[in-house]
Amino acid sequence: MSRRALVRRPSPRLADGLLTHIDRVPVDLDLAQRQWEAYVAALQAEGWETIEVPPAPDCPDSVFVEDTVVMYADLAVITRPGADERRAEVTGTEQVLRDLGYRIAHIEAPGTLDGGDVLKHDGTVWVGLGGRTNQAGVDQLAAHLAPLGARVVGVPLTKALHLKSAVTALPDGTVVGWADVVDDPTVWTSFLAVPEEPGSHVVLLDEATVLMSSAAPRTRALYEDRGLRVVAVDVTEFEKLEGCVTCLSVRLRD
Numbered sequence: 483m484s485r486r487a488l489v490r491r492p493s494p495r496l497a498d499g500l501l502t503h504i505d506r507v508p509v510d511l512d513l514a515q516r517q518w519e520a521y522v523a524a525l526q527a528e529g530w531e532t533i534e535v536p537p538a539p540d541c542p543d544s545v546f547v548e549d550t551v552v553m554y555a556d557l558a559v560i561t562r563p564g565a566d567e568r569r570a571e572v573t574g575t576e577q578v579l580r581d582l583g584y585r586i587a588h589i590e591a592p593g594t595l596d597g598g599d600v601l602k603h604d605g606t607v608w609v610g611l612g613g614r615t616n617q618a619g620v621d622q623l624a625a626h627l628a629p630l631g632a633r634v635v636g637v638p639l640t641k642a643l644h645l646k647s648a649v650t651a652l653p654d655g656t657v658v659g660w661a662d663v664v665d666d667p668t669v670w671t672s673f674l675a676v677p678e679e680p681g682s683h684v685v686l687l688d689e690a691t692v693l694m695s696s697a698a699p700r701t702r703a704l705y706e707d708r709g710l711r712v713v714a715v716d717v718t719e720f721e722k723l724e725g726c727v728t729c730l731s732v733r734l735r736d
């Protein structure tokens with residue numbers, strides 16, 4: 483199986499990115515650029531080929547490329563972001579995926595859907611509803627993915643920006659989350675509350691390895707005790723903009 487991931491370098495306007503649940507604090511652009519390069523290098527060191535979506539310098543949040551598409555098998559569902567300010571970001575992602583040979587579908591108005599609201603594991607696709615994603619967006623995603631055998635489940639989300647701001651899944655399907663912002667943990671048969679907010683976001687690099695923020699050392703230890711290998715990266719400048727490790731890439735598996 484080839485392992486490729488989309489990434490998009492930070493805009494010079496990164497510091498103007500949208501904020502919903504946290505207060506604005508100064509962002510160090512040079513540090514953000516170095517952290518992004520280290521994030522890309524970490525993916526590459528783990529055997530992932532990275533493909534850059536052309537930069538979108540006028541879009542402050544464009545580094546958060548995860549929000550522009552939902553990948554499922556050979557299908558790329560291009561999103562319609564819930565924030566007007568982010569709508570222009572999808573064009574570059576669509577072009578790259580088209581050139582790579584993926585089938586393309588779109589979320590259309592009145593639907594809205596952000597990739598950060600979509601958590602996939604083993605044929606089930608949970609979609610956070612209540613922030614950037616609406617019911618029409620969930621319904622359209624379900625229609626696009628049904629022929630591929632996916633089961634799409636809308637889940638309430640009122641306390642965090644995106645579903646993956648609140649929960650992600652470990653390789654064994656355990657859903658890990660920061661309990662304060664999880665509306666209903668009973669959605670998942672196996673839910674594990676983690677001791678630090680940045681620890682609730684993992685990117686699966688392979689069946690035994692996760693990428694996570696270095697700002698959650700106790701959660702890292704918890705994952706290592708479960709037998710996982712952890713790759714940790716500094717993403718402080720993106721965390722200041724309500725981003726996390728998942729938002730900075732889109733994994734393509736085929």
Ligand SMILES: CN(C)C(=N)NCCC[C@H](N)C(=O)O
Nearest residue numbers: 499500546598646647723729
């Ligand atoms: C899982 N997460 C959090 C994401 N996929 N995206 C983060 C986007 C942050 C951006 N400032 C915004 O407000 O859109």
